[in-house]
Amino acid sequence: MSTTAWEFLTIYRREMIRFVRFRTQLFTSLLQPALWMAFFGVAMSSNFNQFTSAIPVPAGVVPVDYLTFMAAGVIAMTTLFTSLFGGISLLFDKNWGLMREMLASPMPRTHIMMGVSLSGITKSFIQVGVIMVFGALLGVRFFSGFSAARLALAVLGIFAFVGVFSLGFLLFSSALSMRLESPEGLQGVITLLTLPIFFVSNALYPVQAFPPLLETLSLYNPLTHLVNGIRYFALGDDFFAVGAHYAYTTADVFVSFAYLAVFAAVMYLLARWTFQRAVVT
């Protein structure tokens, strides 16, 4: 009996059983992004469209309405929230003593964090799928005029961005959960982090109009890069929204993806270091 490379699937399986079994968690996690779209999205888009309708659209550039523009931001935000909270099950495992069963088993500890992260990515994928379908019903015009092949590529691209972004924050959340004592503490830290990450980004509005310091900060914000990726795949490489002209080159998108991949790699090392040193009795 020796360990294989696949034990993390054991952790993954259990996390998914829990996800499906806790009906409230399942339900709220699907409802929350839909509510953002339905209330915030619709309310803001009627305002923004009014403000920006006066700004002339440059010739040859596709104009994008606000609801469609911010739908990419809602996908990113939902992924951020879900991922930042994704490690919390480890904190409960730790506090309820369940972690000891895993730590005393021959399974390498990295599998615990990878199993939890993989389940978090799956949950994000489900949420992103729900937002895209629900968004389409509300009038979000993603993938307009795309061929079937381009549509498939675009969806894959969005999921790749969501996956790698999500992985980074899930590993961070897992490491944090291993260090903290209480769910309240984790909640506090996460709330503190989500505000700057969410608002110092291009999720809801263009960063071009930010003061220089905030604009610079936003460029180092992983969320900005996630949103770039989603918009590139959903709206195309050249469009006009909220009074700003967006043009992405393939290189821009590659840089954004690479930035998120490096972020995830750094978080992997941090989480691995935390897990290897963790003592839970």
Place this chain on the structure above:
Amino acid sequence: MGEEDIIEVRDLEHAFNGFVAVRGISFNVRRGEIFSFLGPNGAGKSTTINILTTLLPLQAGTVRVAGHDVAREPGRVREAIGIVFQDDVLDRDLTVWETMEFHGRLYSIPRDERKKRIDEMLRVVELDAKRNERTKNLSGGMKRRLQIARGLLTRPEVLFLDEPTQGLDPQTRMRMWDYIRGVNAAGTTVFMTTHYMEEADMLSDRISIIDHGEIIVSGTPEELKNTLGEDVVYLETGDDRKAREALGGIGEIRSVTKSPRGLSITISTDGSRCLPQIVDAVHGAGIAIRSINLKKPTMDDVFVYYTGRELRDTGV
């Protein structure tokens, strides 16, 4: 250290932020026996079991379990042991079957073998009718049995049981004892911690009494009880301090210790022959006797004798 020793502990020491929980203990557990650590809460039992099961890092000393050093080859130790934790460490929302399945997968038991063993273990602990029940709906005894089944799923060489019957009612406790004996009879070495005297006495081949991080005495239950002499006399008087002085002249008395209800007197010969002398001496000193009681030594007496206090009074 002999080849039959499955656990070898030498000079084990462990401190938490300057508080020394375990002070240089050494002991061996022989293959095939039931070995108990008996002591009050906070004596160092859990710290020791956590080091032996690789949950706590080794600070000082050497520990070998199933032939492997816990510091150098923790992975090999983990493969060779099973653990039943002190509290009911079960995922409330998984079913009995899923709980076993999760554990089997953690240890990479191949699918067919896993299914076979889970069936077999659930039958052994009489939980096969509950296989689709979520663990939160099980009774205390069932939860503990499920944990035993889980601990045995990997066919460990040593099964660690941390306070296996804490919080169970007397009837369930006796059934647990039967299961533990059965597991041991099937060839698994059992290392157990407990603060129940009768549990250590009834189950163990050998016992180490541990208090304040030190092993105070080790031996078979019989040996330990015999070190106290043949019999113990419990005496309640009007003035225990004076009575103690009055007993000083009786040669057959090995020791007199204060117990919560009076004095407990260990006697090196037959107690019933010594009893009249005790009565005469105490009466002779003008002290009233409220009650007198003669008993063969129990593990409680052993504990009081070696630690100077009663285990039950240390709080649970």
